[in-house]
Amino acid sequence: MSSKGPQATAAQPAIVLDVVVIGAGFSGMYALHTLRAAGLKARVYDEAHNVGGTWNWNRYPGARVDFPVAPYYCYTFSDELMNEFDWPERQPDQATVLKYLNFVADRMDLRRDIELGTRITDATYDETRQRWWVDTSRGTPIDAQFVVCASGALSTANMPKIPGIETFAGECYHTGRWPQDDSVDFTGKRVAVLGTGSSGVQSIPHIARQCQHLTVLQRTPQYTVPAGNKPVDPDFVANARATWPEIKQRMRVTPFGSPFQASTVRAEEHTPEQRREVYEKFWQVGGFNIVIDTYCDLFTDKFSNDTLAEFVRDKIRSIVKNPETARKLLPNYLIGTKRQILDEGYYDTFNRDNVTLVDLREDPIVEFYPGGVRTQSGEHPLDMLVLATGFDAITGTLQRLNPRGRGGVTLNECWKDRFNSYLGITIPRFPNLFMITGPGSPSVLYNMTASIEQNVDFVSNTIDHLREHHYTSIEAQPREELAWTQYVDWISKQTIYTKVKSWYNGENVNGKPAGFMPYAGGGLTYFEFVRQAVDNGYRGFTRSV
Numbered sequence: 001m002s003s004k005g006p007q008a009t010a011a012q013p014a015i016v017l018d019v020v021v022i023g024a025g026f027s028g029m030y031a032l033h034t035l036r037a038a039g040l041k042a043r044v045y046d047e048a049h050n051v052g053g054t055w056n057w058n059r060y061p062g063a064r065v066d067f068p069v070a071p072y073y074c075y076t077f078s079d080e081l082m083n084e085f086d087w088p089e090r091q092p093d094q095a096t097v098l099k100y101l102n103f104v105a106d107r108m109d110l111r112r113d114i115e116l117g118t119r120i121t122d123a124t125y126d127e128t129r130q131r132w133w134v135d136t137s138r139g140t141p142i143d144a145q146f147v148v149c150a151s152g153a154l155s156t157a158n159m160p161k162i163p164g165i166e167t168f169a170g171e172c173y174h175t176g177r178w179p180q181d182d183s184v185d186f187t188g189k190r191v192a193v194l195g196t197g198s199s200g201v202q203s204i205p206h207i208a209r210q211c212q213h214l215t216v217l218q219r220t221p222q223y224t225v226p227a228g229n230k231p232v233d234p235d236f237v238a239n240a241r242a243t244w245p246e247i248k249q250r251m252r253v254t255p256f257g258s259p260f261q262a263s264t265v266r267a268e269e270h271t272p273e274q275r276r277e278v279y280e281k282f283w284q285v286g287g288f289n290i291v292i293d294t295y296c297d298l299f300t301d302k303f304s305n306d307t308l309a310e311f312v313r314d315k316i317r318s319i320v321k322n323p324e325t326a327r328k329l330l331p332n333y334l335i336g337t338k339r340q341i342l343d344e345g346y347y348d349t350f351n352r353d354n355v356t357l358v359d360l361r362e363d364p365i366v367e368f369y370p371g372g373v374r375t376q377s378g379e380h381p382l383d384m385l386v387l388a389t390g391f392d393a394i395t396g397t398l399q400r401l402n403p404r405g406r407g408g409v410t411l412n413e414c415w416k417d418r419f420n421s422y423l424g425i426t427i428p429r430f431p432n433l434f435m436i437t438g439p440g441s442p443s444v445l446y447n448m449t450a451s452i453e454q455n456v457d458f459v460s461n462t463i464d465h466l467r468e469h470h471y472t473s474i475e476a477q478p479r480e481e482l483a484w485t486q487y488v489d490w491i492s493k494q495t496i497y498t499k500v501k502s503w504y505n506g507e508n509v510n511g512k513p514a515g516f517m518p519y520a521g522g523g524l525t526y527f528e529f530v531r532q533a534v535d536n537g538y539r540g541f542t543r544s545v
């Protein structure tokens, strides 16, 4: 990146905007809709050739929503969108979510202000003008007062660094950057999937059914439960539409942003037999019900957590016929510390004759070679490698953009040791730059769409406020940023999330500053913090003219 950043010249005049929005996924599209409605000249840029963000890129087989059932993983701001789009299944697949986002783009007439196939390559704050210079892969500079980073929590692929991987001569795909043309064909091929998070667990049963042989390269076994996916009952949808205002209200007050009331019973209140009966019932129902409807202390009490973990381990032992394979699949950490996975026949897939499980803890990868992968115990010849290795989550995309703020400071300098923010939305020395679902906001621990709407509404209302009062910039104060970051840290340590390595705390990416990134205190508390900051005259922010 140049130290001066992009500049307009007589030969290359800038596009002048009020707001540049980076990313055309759920957050960028809602930001555009809201900012335009507020009378601002806003434009969205996305390097993809389609809207949809993560739902555009994650086209791997089996990709589905893993939030409690349709129609709650959707925008809530418009009744028309709720009434006019029919969600066919409880756990909508990637194609349906992408169809929904394309429907929204048309219904809200967003496309005329979205520039696809255009990556934002640079963003530099011009202190004298209190505006941002932004550059794109097309080369035309943009001169904007505000930058909204709607670049997504799961948008930068985590590419594993393994000896020889670049020499592998077969087809190689990352689940989060899946080819956009449906060209991947597993038929007759020897395929390996590296990684058993949501993307691996969702794709493995589908790939196994199509390929000649599948090798699953597993570093950490996962707890996964049946998705219980099924067609959405028309009466359920009719009822959801009729009671949409109440549902939205319920979504706002539950800790995870789903409209379902969690259980109030503690695990120790039941006998082992009763617990087994309860877990079995919700295992059969499928979905997140097994953690929502069973016991309220699953994630706060080790005894309670162990009861569910052991139930899932028993399920693995009973489903997987080969005891040695079953043993390798048994997780031994607290359930719920990594993102809970919903699957479609994952464990049963290991009963297939064409599937081999390699436990990388016992049999580590030595190297990839042009024709396959060599582990300590021998060679696995391959035609295709699927990297289900996850994301440089929440901060990765912004770190790669590495905007330059006041005094020429770069974001990576500010985030050298930890991912500081004030309220998860703003960072000192980066005036007029807003993050949607950034580190320090509930983001992935809450209903993502509701998280997004709340953050975007804050941004839009804030810009409105600045304009009304003739301020030209707003910036978080370092003292408030420190206090918020310490509070986010502290609250994460009260939960079980910090007890294992996961992408929540950045430990899946080599060299990434450690620290739990999302705000784990629940959406309602977070919304209240934001509301109070605003109501107290934008406490913690400096507004300048």
Ligand code: NA7
Pocket (backbone or CB within 6 Å): 066, 154, 160, 161, 162, 175, 194, 195, 196, 197, 198, 199, 200, 218, 219, 220, 339, 360, 388, 389, 390, 391, 503, 508
């Ligand atoms: P995740 O959940 O980060 O899973 C990535 C998987 O890849 C996980 O099993 C990792 O093992 C494994 N991994 C990553 N790097 C390596 C290397 N170098 N060697 C071996 N194995 C590796 O990503 P997903 O895409 O599945 O899901 C992300 C979110 O998307 C998900 O939580 C949902 O919210 C939607 P590890 O566990 O680190 O040992």
